[in-house]
Amino acid sequence: MTRKSSAYTIAITGILAAMIIMQAYIPMVGYIRITPLWPAISTIHLTVILAGILLGVRGGAGLGAFWGCISLIKAYTDATDPVTILLFRNPLIAILPRIMVGVVAGLVFNHIAKKHQKDVVGTIKMSVAGVCGALTNTSLVIALTWVFFANNANAVVKGADGSNLGWLLIGALAINAIAEALLAGILVPILGQALLRFKR
Template sequence: MGIFGALIILQAYIPMVGYIRIFPAWPAISTIHLTVILGGVLLGIPGGAGLGLLWGVISLIKAYTSATDPMTLLLFQNPVIAIVPRVMVGIVAAAVFNLIAPKVKTGLGATVKLVAAGILGALTNTGLVIVFTWIFFASRATQVVAGADSANLGLLLMAAFGINAIAEAAMAGIVTPILGRVLLAVQARRR
């Protein structure tokens, strides 16, 4: 737990490691979700939730102290938007890997579970950020996206975060099984 927590802190504060910024005014693509997903796979639901909580609290702090784009400044100063989706990343990844066919920890079955845990964990974060943003900002949609109203805010957010969602889910679907299989083998040898 400590090693994963330290990695999350490093990723959050070293430029272009935890948040990769492609366009200056666009939300950064995160890599921190990979650490939370792997933590959830290896440490179970409590470990995944704890790592997600750490990521969420850091997101909240960074939104107040060093927001790099207007979307981060607006959305992630809300504790629900900053924390709940991140906690759920760890819970979803841990549940997918550890509760579906719990005895399968090696081979093709484990790889499929790792891919599913990675993709679903990544999509959980983006999906919940969109849902909570819509809940909190639907009545004042133009604050979030110019030209938006309460009816189309969700669609505009999906379009805005769509690139990030695809990139983060693809990254998680590839990296999670590669690192996860190695880490699971190490964990099995230590038992």
């Protein structure tokens, strides 16, 4: 790694980590809350997706883990809805999906058509990486919730049981999933191409 690329990596890592902290703790920035009874729509996944694109799989995984740890801490210290308290106090549910957001985004952008980054194909890859990263987070949260709460499904969704919990979560989180995927598909290419210009 050259001195310039090393400096870029350190600078971008620091900037994105600071953004995650601000998004997590400034109201209505990292979490847009529609109702007090259900998890907010996240914008922090955008930062982790950008980490995967700009820093690769390892950088994306690292900042995803950072986001996951903050999610875990907030679930214990600053939770505002019962679902967050129930689900995100579980370290696997809080951290693993966040790590995989960065991993998936990094894989899609940096390992498919590798030569195309700053051109039109690169922009399309960023959009695809954004959508895939966002859906990875929601999908894994639903899957892990089903694994851990299949025997206590009614605690997560009233009237649910082990056989239908997954489907009920998909329905309940559909708005979140669609909104987060659309945000990522539109904003990640805009922000990513701007930041990629500084990479040497």
